[in-house]
Amino acid sequence: MVDDRESGGRGDNDRRTDRPRGRSHFQRRRICAFCVDKIDHIDYKDVNMLRRFVSDQGQIQSRRRTGTCARHQRRLTLAIKRARFLALLPYTAEHIRTYG
Numbered sequence: 001m002v003d004d005r006e007s008g009g010r011g012d013n014d015r016r017t018d019r020p021r022g023r024s025h026f027q028r029r030r031i032c033a034f035c036v037d038k039i040d041h042i043d044y045k046d047v048n049m050l051r052r053f054v055s056d057q058g059q060i061q062s063r064r065r066t067g068t069c070a071r072h073q074r075r076l077t078l079a080i081k082r083a084r085f086l087a088l089l090p091y092t093a094e095h096i097r098t099y100g
């Protein structure tokens, strides 16, 4: 009682159905955190807040991962770059290592 067609064989049919639209390992649609809080100006001195948008390697997270809208992503990038300049945020992972 083994049905060969189910397990493998020539999978013409199951190839078609196996097509997830936009494979998201993250949440599909996230509303921009700044829009929710109606924050217009992103403070570069607010390091704790900025850290959430920076990876462990010190890189700015992409818009897709954080769900930030284009308008706020621009401001956020600017704020992070300013914070980096003032040594509030690291540029690279090596900076983090040197500081412990």
Ligand SMILES: [Zn+2]
Residues within 6 Å of the ligand: 032, 033, 034, 035, 068, 069, 070, 071, 072, 073
């Ligand atoms: Zn926004």
